[in-house]
Amino acid sequence: MYFHHVLLGLIVSAGLALPSAAAEITVRSAEMNGRSKGHYHDQIVEFQLTGEIRDGDDTALRNLIATTMPAYYPNALSSVVIYLDSQGGSFSEGVKLMKSFKELGVGTVIARDAACLSACGIAFLGGTIVNDGSVFQRHRLVEPGARLGFHAPSLGVRGATLVPADLLQVSYASALAALGQLIEASPDFDIPTSLLETIAKTSPEEMYELTFVDDFARWKIDVKLAHQGWKPGRSHIARLCSNFFTWQSGASALDRDMATHLQWQQQLANAVVFVPAASSGQPEFAHVQTLAYDYDEHCIVQMYPANWGWSIGLQITNATPQTAIQALRTSNLGLPHASRLHTLPADLEVRSLR
Structure with a gap:
């Protein structure tokens, strides 16, 4: 046949x-x-x-x-x-x-x-x-x-x-x-x-x-971005904390009610708290409460200046931010690593970054 x-x-x-x-x-x-x-x-x-x-x-x-x-x-x-x-x-x-x-x-x-x-x-x-x-x-x-x-x-x-x-x-x-x-x-x-x-x-x-940041981030494909002079701000921290662990699981951050999600991101951005380095050469931190349930869940972002830009690590914890940050300052715990890509809007077209 x-x-x-x-x-x-x-x-x-x-x-x-x-x-x-x-x-x-x-x-x-x-x-x-x-x-x-x-x-x-x-x-x-x-x-x-x-x-x-x-x-x-x-x-x-x-x-x-x-x-x-x-x-x-x-x-x-x-x-x-x-x-x-x-x-x-x-x-x-x-x-x-x-x-x-x-x-x-x-x-x-x-x-x-x-x-x-x-x-x-x-x-x-x-x-x-x-x-x-x-x-x-x-x-x-x-x-x-x-x-x-x-x-x-x-x-x-x-x-x-x-x-x-x-x-x-x-x-x-x-x-x-x-x-x-x-x-x-x-x-x-x-x-x-x-x-x-x-x-x-x-x-x-x-x-x-x-096409989108979402595609590259959830499939663990790096994008070459300029890092010189860049430092995470409130909106970057908010997007990190709301999207990063979704991407880590391989899921899409766009499979949501985006209007509600963006509103939540704005609320997170307004609530971000920055904690300066304890001494020269030590990392800076930022934290924000991520969920408004019956328990506190905090996103801790560790930021360390490096010759290629900022090295960024994330942690979700039920401990108070002060306790979590103190523990990170005195330990060699390696946090999940994020990049500048993870701080960008999920629906941003990567080609627009040219």
């Missing part, structure tokens, strides 16, 4: 399409970052992936890194990032690249005016760097103006008017297998369930492109 491919609406994604040119993977730049010689992050090496992602690209990337890194800096823990600009391609190869990025400690970046869609978006989710403590941490960064989009894997058949049933069955199994690999790996890559659901529900003929 045969099926007409137009009726099926098939596009490339699962890796069974007719041969085409693989993505071009090159060295973009290599430079010192100004730290003292001998530090494992002295050298920043940037790679570039451009074009359609095809079978074999993961192997090509690994080979390029293996041959390139010793030439620039022999320490395998050098800071490495890859800039992505691709309309998509093989979903399964995208999953392989995603896994390699984490294994090799390669951060992912989508530059302003570049696009990373479909299989490229899957690969992007693997972005990871090695921090100063030799700890692998998530690093997937989008510059305002870049495009990032996802959809489900397609059956990956093109270029023929008729498709044999046995090939269609193989294509279907491959697409499911690729999606299954992504789902299985998601806990290790900090991929929220809500993002997996969006990928699975978006037809291969469509594209879910991230």
Whole structure:
């Protein structure tokens, strides 16, 4: 039995399409970052992936890194990032690249005016760097103006008017297998369930492109924003305390009665209390009572000046603000980390930040 491919609406994604040119993977730049010689992050090496992602690209990337890194800096823990600009391609190869990025400690970046869609978006989710403590941490960064989009894997058949049933069955199994690999790996890559659901529900003929702050924040994708001279104010604290933990769970802050929510945010902003640092070099704090129930629940925001801007941590507690702040001042407790992105309105279009 045969099926007409137009009726099926098939596009490339699962890796069974007719041969085409693989993505071009090159060295973009290599430079010192100004730290003292001998530090494992002295050298920043940037790679570039451009074009359609095809079978074999993961192997090509690994080979390029293996041959390139010793030439620039022999320490395998050098800071490495890859800039992505691709309309998509093989979903399964995208999953392989995603896994390699984490294994090799390669951060992912989508530059302003570049696009990373479909299989490229899957690969992007693997972005990871090695921090100063030799700890692998998530690093997937989008510059305002870049495009990032996802959809489900397609059956990956093109270029023929008729498709044999046995090939269609193989294509279907491959697409499911690729999606299954992504789902299985998601806990290790900090991929929220809500993002997996969006990928699975978006037809291969469509594209879910991230648009609002809400999309990036709930799916733990960083946006490159200017931090110089910026410091959280009352409205920022209010948005942090009303949205951050919703985003941490992978849920949308826009799935609410927004008029009521914005009114509540304004009430929070008016009630924010700032607490100065106890001494030089110590963090500042802000706090606000978040809920008007039979018990007190407070949002404590810890703010610490850093060379890249302000380091921000949050805590929800039933203790009094004074007790909670004193405890934080005398402990090394690590709070959930927020960024400037989390202080912006949930419905703000990220591209407007260009």
